[in-house]
Amino acid sequence: MQVHKYDVVIVGAGGAGMRAAIESGQRAHTAVLTKLYPTRSHTGAAQGGMCAALANVEEDNWEWHTFDTVKGGDYLVDQDAAEVMAKEAIDAVLDLEKMGLPFNRTPEGKIDQRRFGGHTRDHGKAAVRRACYAADRTGHMILQTLYQNCVKHNVEFHNEYYVLDLLTVEEDATREDGTPYKQKRVAGVVSYDLANGEIHVFQAKSVVFATGGLGKIFKTTSNAHTLTGDGMAIAYRAGIPLEDMEFVQFHPTGLAGLGILLSEAARGEGGILRNSEGERFMERYAPTIKDLAPRDIVARSMANEVREGRGCGPNKDYVLLDLTHLEPAHIDAKLPDITEFARTYLGVEPYTEPVPVFPTCHYAMGGVPTTVTSEVLQDNDTTVPGLYAAGEVACVSVHGSNRLGTNSLLDINVFGKRAGIAAAEYASTAEFVELPENPTARTEEMLATVRNGNGGERVAAIRAELQETMDANMQVFRSEETIKEALGVIENLRERYQQVQIQDKGRRFNLDLLEAVELGFLLDMAEVMTVAALHRQESRGGHYREDFPDRDDENFMLHSMLYQDPEAETEGTKGIRFETKPVVFTRYEPMERKY
């Protein structure tokens, strides 16, 4: 075991992690631990843009952006957080431009802006041009620009170091009203060096989790193979609650059968969806902004068209994204990558043929609960000193029950920056927390169990069954019946996971071992997600219950908070404690959500 000491350790090197590192690295002794190389992170796959009310091409302001974010999230958004994000969006974009990001430009040389789903002028009157972009590779440019600036500031990376445990200690403390409680404090993290299998402890005053999402719970997903919910699962196992895990975004336009993302920018630039009858069906579902309605609505509308027999193709199981009315030169200028995906992977020429698409698992709205300064919460009111989270792993909550397109690139920049500054500032006055006894014990035991397992169960088989059941039962339409079906399969798979056996017994680059560990994370997160979905007997944003098709503000205008707790039971599932957290309201009263 090797022990390293840093003021700040950042876990993850996607957009949020590197944005945090740029701030923290200039203020404190900082290390970034990442299971990939930094430029491999999935921020790079984001395409369409990053919204900010720059008003470069038409009238706009951050208050409208706040409103759209709140309404887009079906009012489960914490409005104070949405306000912070929409306000700071402007500087977030300008920061990136000054760091060198090559945004597309207007004829006057300003940052160009385009339309995106759910972003509107004056509280829903019409679509507004708010998304700043670099062709359809905005995420790529953000990831590259942030990495370039990390190089510029000599940020220290530990590449292919998998963080597998979060070290915390608990102290007796007393609340203001005199009740005693256990205060968690962060001591560091345990990581595994992929190159040689060695375990490293990183003791740190501040730890920032920026580990991304968990899309690989589903079969059809736009997410990378490496998005296995690691950070959420590690925090959960360390006693941190998870918030709003039932809310998953299904992006409307994944390449049919493959799930590869085709940006909403395709519709922002004028593309439309059609069913097998050639009908532009979004006119029926969202008469005002049609194909630019928020993603949950478009995804459900598409799935409904297929369910009612108006799907296309031999199995009538997808709809079409039609760009054929756009000029090829316009497509080449604004949507070069995604049209290339259609050609490469489906052999479809978007100039002349509509592209087969179907919703694909895209984004987790829930995650590790944080304050607006990115501090992690151990319960509704108590932060864990020194522990921060930002980006998809976190739940601030700026996305509520449905994230608007472009708001994730914004989230990582705004809250990544806040996390980096806060972590460094905390470290400048805090002392190191003493490491717990045997800090690597939990990690060593977990690895040994997987390494020595001889039960004959294959990781890939269990993972495939998990993904099948999640696609079948937990996608855009859910009901008590389907959720229970999924939960039953998950419980069975968790049993079988105890019998997992891997083949690679080596120490060097043992990805066989790590895939097994990642499967453990996926199974934990799938259980939390389904239990939360079962509990929420209403339909809101990305969570649609056919048995409870309406939003129920009276009973469910609350964040879900799920804790790992051996003593507890929720919805018949042992080991999970369910609590709720109030939603923060500032300006906007909940209204019916129409577009």
Place this chain on the structure above:
Amino acid sequence: MSTPTQDVAEPASKVDLAQSSGGGGEIPSFDITLKVRRYDPEFSDEARWDEWTLTMYGTDRVLDALHKVKWEIDGSLTFRRSCAHGICGSDAMRINGRNRLACKTLLKDLDTSKPITVEPIKGLPVEKDLIVDMEPFFQSYREIMPFLVNNSPAPTAERLQSPEDRERFDDTTKCILCAACTSSCPVFWTDGQYFGPAAIVNAHRFIFDSRDDAGDMRLEVLNDKEGVWRCRTTFNCSDACPRGIEVTKAIQEVKTAILTRAM
């Protein structure tokens, strides 16, 4: 690239779709032989070839075949991958003797009547199977100052840049640092000190950015004996680039800039 946003005429509410819309139909399956160069110094100093016969489908890529082996037959087969659609740059490898991304190479586009050979990219130390040590590659990248340098005081709003100036370096902003170009370069194979195409591409991205002030410094770095002049314009790099960057052209432009900017 940087054409301003245009209004598009409202498309028809309903159209007649061509019968063939969306292509599709049954996805054909076929058998392939996958032949992979294996090496794990923990167990043997010798590299070897392993072969598997696999039933694959028309939409499958080389990455799917590698996954099929790893997940169903031999879990010790080791390779990097992440996004699986050509954007993260993890899975550059030598497929039938040519550098490509495994996730962007459809099996049906290869000659499936012969074994499909997969080897690690060349010129970088092999760590295990298809994994190479990327550190020398990133070292060269870092040396060309791959970040914007602007010495004038920052305005409150954005720095202005015309669409034409933005377009000037568009091609080289597409780089995903996969190393397919550098590890396809015969000069790099024989001289690991050579900066290699990817580093030059990333220098180009800033040298031709109207907002940048450090072009001359980068040109000086690349005027080194291990710099651009080692390039023999064999075009391997342009052929290898999975992003379609005109790598050789970018290198030529850097050479010309060194000569014309009269260092």
